[in-house]
Amino acid sequence: MVTKEEITEWFKNLQSDICTTLEEADGSGQFIPDIWERPGGGGGTSRVINNGSVIEKGGVNFSAVHGETPAKILTALNLEASDFYATGVSIVLHPHNPFVPIIHMNVRYFEMSNGIYWFGGGIDLTPHYVDQDDAQYFHTTLKEICDRFDSSYYPNYKKWADDYFYIKHRQETRGVGGIFFDRLTAQKEKQKSDIFAFVQAVGQAFAPTYAYFMNKNKDLHFDNQHKQWQYLRRGRYVEFNLVLDKGTKFGLDTNGRTESILMSLPPFATWQYNHTPPPDSLEAKTLVSLKKDINWINL
Amino acid sequence: MVTKEEITEWFKNLQSDICTTLEEADGSGQFIPDIWERPGGGGGTSRVINNGSVIEKGGVNFSAVHGETPAKILTALNLEASDFYATGVSIVLHPHNPFVPIIHMNVRYFEMSNGIYWFGGGIDLTPHYVDQDDAQYFHTTLKEICDRFDSSYYPNYKKWADDYFYIKHRQETRGVGGIFFDRLTAQKEKQKSDIFAFVQAVGQAFAPTYAYFMNKNKDLHFDNQHKQWQYLRRGRYVEFNLVLDKGTKFGLDTNGRTESILMSLPPFATWQYNHTPPPDSLEAKTLVSLKKDINWINL
Numbered sequence: 001m002v003t004k005e006e007i008t009e010w011f012k013n014l015q016s017d018i019c020t021t022l023e024e025a026d027g028s029g030q031f032i033p034d035i036w037e038r039p040g041g042g043g044g045t046s047r048v049i050n051n052g053s054v055i056e057k058g059g060v061n062f063s064a065v066h067g068e069t070p071a072k073i074l075t076a077l078n079l080e081a082s083d084f085y086a087t088g089v090s091i092v093l094h095p096h097n098p099f100v101p102i103i104h105m106n107v108r109y110f111e112m113s114n115g116i117y118w119f120g121g122g123i124d125l126t127p128h129y130v131d132q133d134d135a136q137y138f139h140t141t142l143k144e145i146c147d148r149f150d151s152s153y154y155p156n157y158k159k160w161a162d163d164y165f166y167i168k169h170r171q172e173t174r175g176v177g178g179i180f181f182d183r184l185t186a187q188k189e190k191q192k193s194d195i196f197a198f199v200q201a202v203g204q205a206f207a208p209t210y211a212y213f214m215n216k217n218k219d220l221h222f223d224n225q226h227k228q229w230q231y232l233r234r235g236r237y238v239e240f241n242l243v244l245d246k247g248t249k250f251g252l253d254t255n256g257r258t259e260s261i262l263m264s265l266p267p268f269a270t271w272q273y274n275h276t277p278p279p280d281s282l283e284a285k286t287l288v289s290l291k292k293d294i295n296w297i298n299l
Numbered sequence: 300m301v302t303k304e305e306i307t308e309w310f311k312n313l314q315s316d317i318c319t320t321l322e323e324a325d326g327s328g329q330f331i332p333d334i335w336e337r338p339g340g341g342g343g344t345s346r347v348i349n350n351g352s353v354i355e356k357g358g359v360n361f362s363a364v365h366g367e368t369p370a371k372i373l374t375a376l377n378l379e380a381s382d383f384y385a386t387g388v389s390i391v392l393h394p395h396n397p398f399v400p401i402i403h404m405n406v407r408y409f410e411m412s413n414g415i416y417w418f419g420g421g422i423d424l425t426p427h428y429v430d431q432d433d434a435q436y437f438h439t440t441l442k443e444i445c446d447r448f449d450s451s452y453y454p455n456y457k458k459w460a461d462d463y464f465y466i467k468h469r470q471e472t473r474g475v476g477g478i479f480f481d482r483l484t485a486q487k488e489k490q491k492s493d494i495f496a497f498v499q500a501v502g503q504a505f506a507p508t509y510a511y512f513m514n515k516n517k518d519l520h521f522d523n524q525h526k527q528w529q530y531l532r533r534g535r536y537v538e539f540n541l542v543l544d545k546g547t548k549f550g551l552d553t554n555g556r557t558e559s560i561l562m563s564l565p566p567f568a569t570w571q572y573n574h575t576p577p578p579d580s581l582e583a584k585t586l587v588s589l590k591k592d593i594n595w596i597n598l
Binding site: 034046048050057059168169170231235238239242243249252255258259261262263265266267268269270271272273274 | 333345347349356358467468469530534537538541542548551554557558560561562564565566567568569570571572573
């Protein structure tokens with residue numbers, strides 16, 4: 001059976017590999033490691049990038065923490081007190097160029113001393129300007145990964161992402177979605193190692209997928225108007241992360257490491273009262289695309 | 300007995316008076332009214348200012364809404380289904396000059412068809428740079444208002460503000476506090492009209508108090524470094540409002556009008572990973588002052 005040590009080691013290496021690939025794609029930016037300890041047990045390394053050639057601000061975080069299972073989880077699952085162990089890699093990248101999308105990826109493993117464990121994760125794309133070809137490429141890539149393991153994964157986890165990355169108070173999705181999954185544990189013919197293999201495949205796909213968008217779009221021309229729109233869309237990203245994201249909420253509620261949790265926030269963001277883009281503008285077309293249940297692969 | 304119609308009318312006039320005083324103090328900015336209706340009943344007028352001489356972005360909102368009492372309130376109070384009526388004025392102002400503080404004020408009235416009613420409100424100051432004299436002036440003003448009604452108000456409501464406007468995950472207060480109160484209803488020797496009179500006094504004090512800070516600090520010299528700090532502090536303001544503010548959370552949860560609720564967000568905010576100001580800088584001194592239970596009147 002796959003042990004937490006193996007998973008931890010694999011996640012740690014994933015963090016390094018991702019940073020290496022992203023630094024190559026960026027050309028000049030470097031991830032600066034910041035090692036931290038958790039008072040209750042364990043710790044992590046945040047790798048933070050600022051003012052690269054392509055990436056304006058981002059983080060690739062690894063953590064492996066343990067301690068007493070938070071009361072919130074015990075209550076939610078109706079469980080007795082136990083110890084927990086949690087490890088994962090979490091990434092958000094904010095690019096300079098408004099035509100390069102924001103991306104988020106997370107893979108995580110959680111186990112308790114009572115033997116319960118699960119994997120979770122996801123990857124989703126938030127273009128400032130929705131480009132159908134890019135969205136199709138992204139979803140096709142994710143579907144291919146999913147299909148290697150189970151043909152039900154992509155439709156289920158794509159739907160889960162649409163529902164999860166939804167900014168209810170704006171009635172718009174955060175971006176073009178992706179896949180999201182949680183509480184995956186051995187059942188029927190799926191063993192723990194099968195699920196871990198799927199999570200590994202998601203983790204490994206991240207860096208080449210984002211490097212593709214970086215390379216493809218980093219030199220697209222943009223002007224001040226595009227930057228203004230990017231700042232507004234980043235404002236929505238902030239709204240999602242601070243109002244709705246369960247990981248952020250849980251982390252802040254349980255005295256997680258604030259700086260690592262909030263590395264997801266953009267370098268600059270703006271809010272304008274009742275901003276409405278002109279009809280038929282690129283911006284207005286993007287808003288129309290921020291809907292659930294779009295079949296990006298076969299539009 | 301004071302009726303909801305009287306209270307509503309008074310709040311509506313308060314909104315106008317405040318906008319007039321702020322426009323005078325600003326010199327060039329104008330509040331643009333945006334009238335909206337609530338699908339479930341009632342509506343409001345948001346008055347929004349952008350790029351004034353002193354105020355960069357802000358709103359003075361009035362609303363009077365009614366309908367079925369939200370399930371969340373009924374559950375919290377263990378009540379049967381009923382109708383509600385709620386009216387109030389809510390303000391947040393973000394100035395250009397980093398030495399002019401951000402300010403927030405809210406006065407509100409809530410009643411249900413079962414006869415239960417209460418007043419709530421508060422006013423708090425969020426300087427980007429804490430100035431002891433300004434904080435003292437602000438708290439002295441609030442104490443004088445409170446003392447006209449009850450000598451227990453200022454100490455109680457000052458403490459309530461310290462506890463409420465606290466960014467737990469940063470272990471810092473949002474600013475220098477102020478007063479906060481909720482669920483004030485007739486009891487002992489206090490009648491409904493007494494409480495309304497107190498709420499009116501708080502509402503009336505807002506505009507002259509903020510105009511004082513606008514006039515006093517609007518021409519203080521600042522440079523790019525001060526602006527950068529202002530943007531970071533605005534980021535914290537966003538964190539408070541989106542993660543912790545109960546009014547924001549309640550509004551977004553109950554399909555309130557998003558644009559009016561989020562008018563509190565700044566025009567431009569930044570986040571930097573693990574930003575730490577140099578020792579002994581003005582910025583570092585401000586961080587030391589963002590603590591609960593500081594006696595600003597007698598430092």
